[in-house]
Amino acid sequence: xxxxxxxxxxxxxxxxxxxxxxxxxxxxxxxxxxxxxxxxxxxxxxxxxxxxxxxxxxxxxxxxxxxxxxxxxxxxxxxxxxxxxxxxxxxxxxxxxxxxxxxxxxxx
Ligand SMILES: [Zn+2]
Numbered sequence: 738x739x740x741x742x743x744x745x746x747x748x749x750x751x752x753x754x755x756x757x758x759x760x761x762x763x764x765x766x767x768x769x770x771x772x773x774x775x776x777x778x779x780x781x782x783x784x785x786x787x788x789x790x791x792x793x794x795x796x797x798x799x800x801x802x803x804x805x806x807x808x809x810x811x812x813x814x815x816x817x818x819x820x821x822x823x824x825x826x827x828x829x830x831x832x833x834x835x836x837x838x839x840x841x842x843x844x845x
Contacts, residue, residue: 742789742822743812757822761804772798779813783821793823 744757753763776798783791793799796810809820
């Protein structure tokens, strides 16, 4: 099983997990109400690829970090909130360009 790149620890004095990309404070994130309603109930697990990142196009609710602007998926397990790091279409395009044909290994 691949371990997701995620965060569930709160930043001191805050009520949301920190950004799984940069550790930044996610309390300033804004979410359109219809996106929020569409995502309920929040998933308990988020599918990730072999590199531990989720695909941003396949998650129920995606939020962008106000500090590093990278996307994360929201998941809920009981009373606990988790954020799973997502890859963007731009990330994937960059990886395909960087990887020589037939290359073996993982690209970050
Ligand atoms: Zn961040």
